[in-house]
Amino acid sequence: MDxxxxxxxxxDPVRRRLYDYVAAQDHEVGRAEAADAAGVQRTLAAFHxxxxxxxxxxxxxxxxxAGRSGxxxxxxxxxxxxxxxxxxxxxxxxxxRVPAELLAEVVEEAGGEEILERLARRRGxxxxxxxxGEAGPRADEGLEDExxxxxxxxxxxEPYRDGTDLRLRNCPFHALAVEFPxxxxxxxxxxxxxxxxxxxxxxxxxxxxxxxxECCVVLVSKNNES
Amino acid sequence: xxxxxxxxxxVARLREPLDAPSxxxxxxxxxxxNALADSAPGFVWRLTDGDADDATTIRPYGDDVIINMSVWxxxxxxxxxxxxxxxxxxxxxxxxxFLRMAEPSIVMWWVPAGRIPSVEEARDRLERVRRxxxxxxxxxxxxxxxxxxxxxxx
Numbered sequence: 001m002d003x004x005x006x007x008x009x010x011x012d013p014v015r016r017r018l019y020d021y022v023a024a025q026d027h028e029v030g031r032a033e034a035a036d037a038a039g040v041q042r043t044l045a046a047f048h049x050x051x052x053x054x055x056x057x058x059x060x061x062x063x064x065x066a067g068r069s070g071x072x073x074x075x076x077x078x079x080x081x082x083x084x085x086x087x088x089x090x091x092x093x094x095x096x097r098v099p100a101e102l103l104a105e106v107v108e109e110a111g112g113e114e115i116l117e118r119l120a121r122r123r124g125x126x127x128x129x130x131x132x133g134e135a136g137p138r139a140d141e142g143l144e145d146e147x148x149x150x151x152x153x154x155x156x157x158e159p160y161r162d163g164t165d166l167r168l169r170n171c172p173f174h175a176l177a178v179e180f181p182x183x184x185x186x187x188x189x190x191x192x193x194x195x196x197x198x199x200x201x202x203x204x205x206x207x208x209x210x211x212x213x214e215c216c217v218v219l220v221s222k223n224n225e226s
Numbered sequence: 227x228x229x230x231x232x233x234x235x236x237v238a239r240l241r242e243p244l245d246a247p248s249x250x251x252x253x254x255x256x257x258x259x260n261a262l263a264d265s266a267p268g269f270v271w272r273l274t275d276g277d278a279d280d281a282t283t284i285r286p287y288g289d290d291v292i293i294n295m296s297v298w299x300x301x302x303x304x305x306x307x308x309x310x311x312x313x314x315x316x317x318x319x320x321x322x323x324f325l326r327m328a329e330p331s332i333v334m335w336w337v338p339a340g341r342i343p344s345v346e347e348a349r350d351r352l353e354r355v356r357r358x359x360x361x362x363x364x365x366x367x368x369x370x371x372x373x374x375x376x377x378x379x380x
Contacts, residue, residue, distance in 0.1 A: 210309065
């Protein structure tokens with residue numbers, strides 16, 4: 001299935017709700033859970049989840065429910081998670097990946113990280129100022145700031161609360177970050193520092209704290225910092 | 227379990243001697259980052275000089291070049307420690323403490339599980355990647371080979 005067909009599979013509103021729900025979870029999702037979240041019958045959810053899997057947008061895995069094994073544990077359940085594969089469609093055809101990789105390589109070869117980070121911070125700041133204008137006056141200047149969460153979501157970071165921190169489930173620069181981790185993750189940190197500064201979310205700081213499979217940056221409350 | 231482990235050597239040219247004030251922050255990161263490596267999933271071994279818990283006194287490339295060498299259960303294990311742990315922030319700040327090297331500064335290669343590679347062997351591998359570019363016997367994260375010598379798509 002090509003990229004256009006894969007993305008077209010999301011046109012159906014039920015399928016779109018199911019996909020959005022599964023993609024946003026930190027665990028593999030069963031049919032019943034997905035059906036409840038999308039407000040549809042299980043059989044209908046199962047049908048659409050399998051269509052999304054055929055389109056390569058979700059991965060399906062079979063697992064027994066946690067804590068059960070051996071005879072009598074029942075059949076393994078079919079669980080779904082977002083596929084790691086990237087789908088991109090551009091009309092007319094455009095390719096920004098090749099120049100991005102080349103430019104990242106130049107930064108690395110020339111030792112231009114400091115300049116990149118300065119420019120990224122500046123860019124983040126103006127994006128933050130613009131987003132703050134849209135959000136209007138905000139009462140909360142800590143991690144609960146909804147304006148900040150919206151700005152992060154709009155940039156694809158998929159923020160979620162993890163204890164006292166705000167973590168970012170998705171790396172919007174994933175493919176490039178895998179090729180050039182220190183350059184791209186350093187740029188990302190600077191972008192986010194600038195964004196928070198521009199938003200005026202004064203109680204929050206961005207820190208580099210990478211974990212496998214997530215964005216390299218975590219947002220922490222300045223009050224909690226030692 | 228696995229028949230092969232992944233060995234790596236990387237070298238870094240110091241901007242100033244390790245006891246210079248500008249290097250203090252880097253030195254302070256040694257202990258926590260080494261501890262992070264030791265407890266990382268898939269960690270097997272790292273080079274130490276016998277006296278201290280690090281390899282900073284081992285300088286086969288001259289006084290201004292420090293090396294580190296380690297062995298991991300898999301490419302993912304080394305990758306996750308290098309780029310998906312607190313170690314990444316040290317890498318991000320590397321220009322503060324190290325000079326850029328024109329030649330490749332990192333090399334990895336497969337060793338039979340259980341065998342600890344020598345510094346001499348590691349130098350040969352780095353020399354090879356510098357001379358011939360990445361290949362099954364000596365490669366980098368940009369171009370990874372599996373133990374059978376087949377390029378791995380990442």
